[in-house]
Amino acid sequence: MILEIIFEDEDLIAINKPHGLFVHRTKLDVDADAFVLQILRDQIGQKVFPCHRLDRKTSGVLLLAKSQFIQSLMNEQFRDRVVDKTYLAIVRGYTEDGGTIDYPLMSERGKEQEAITHYKTLSKGEIPISSGRFSTSRYSLVEVKPETGRMHQIRRHLSHIFHPIIADRPHGCNKQNRFFLQQYAMNTMMLHASVLTFDHPKTKERTTIQANWYDEFARMLRELNLLNNEYTPKS
Numbered sequence: 001m002i003l004e005i006i007f008e009d010e011d012l013i014a015i016n017k018p019h020g021l022f023v024h025r026t027k028l029d030v031d032a033d034a035f036v037l038q039i040l041r042d043q044i045g046q047k048v049f050p051c052h053r054l055d056r057k058t059s060g061v062l063l064l065a066k067s068q069f070i071q072s073l074m075n076e077q078f079r080d081r082v083v084d085k086t087y088l089a090i091v092r093g094y095t096e097d098g099g100t101i102d103y104p105l106m107s108e109r110g111k112e113q114e115a116i117t118h119y120k121t122l123s124k125g126e127i128p129i130s131s132g133r134f135s136t137s138r139y140s141l142v143e144v145k146p147e148t149g150r151m152h153q154i155r156r157h158l159s160h161i162f163h164p165i166i167a168d169r170p171h172g173c174n175k176q177n178r179f180f181l182q183q184y185a186m187n188t189m190m191l192h193a194s195v196l197t198f199d200h201p202k203t204k205e206r207t208t209i210q211a212n213w214y215d216e217f218a219r220m221l222r223e224l225n226l227l228n229n230e231y232t233p234k235s
Helices: 036-044 067-078 153-160 174-184 215-223
Strands: 005-008 012-017 059-065 085-092 098-100 116-127 137-146 193-198 206-210
Touching: 005 085, 005 174, 005 206, 012 036, 036 059, 059 206, 067 174, 067 193, 085 153, 116 153, 137 153, 174 215
Parallel strands: 059 193
Antiparallel strands: 005 012, 012 059, 085 137, 085 193, 098 116, 116 137, 193 206
16 A cells, blocks of 8 residues: 655655554554554655544544654644644535534543534535435535544534534444445545644744545535535535
8 A cells, every 4th residue: 555645844744544544553453454654654664653643434634743753743733722624524414504513522531521623514415315204315515623632523523413424433323324335335434634734843834734535535525416516625
């Protein structure tokens, strides 16, 4: 496997992480044998250090440092909310034009944590196929900007407002997930980390990295009529 490098300098490197790939070894799947850290290390010939996390099921911008010193500087930016993160998600139903989800989430250790997510609806689509009790099915493409960084925050927050991400398990809708598997042979979670903006740890310049969505995301945008609107997002 060759990873798509979308940014690189002497201190940092960013890839467009594909869906289904762990960043590093984890107890979540002891049988997994492919990880970003090992693949990228072999690809560029040097060790790399992750600056943040992306779920296995999430694709898009993943930033890594080429030294532990740079990693620590970037970790501080993520902790202090200096970094702006923008995601794209395809969800069930018609979402509101925009809003803020301010809903605490429980950590893995059972501690309640503040969690805030902002979202904006980019387009809405309807297909003449029933996936439930109505004769048609409706979907939305939303731009999501998490203010905090809790585990599975976007997935859990969108489910909380009853607009789960398509093909999300376990936070999504099982009926919708079965529908997409049967109708489209599709089980890729429709969440993509599209843009990451931060202060470069050396130059201090505001830096923006963008990752194009993968083919399966583009296919669902077409199938669900989410491009036949006033807004046509860049690919």
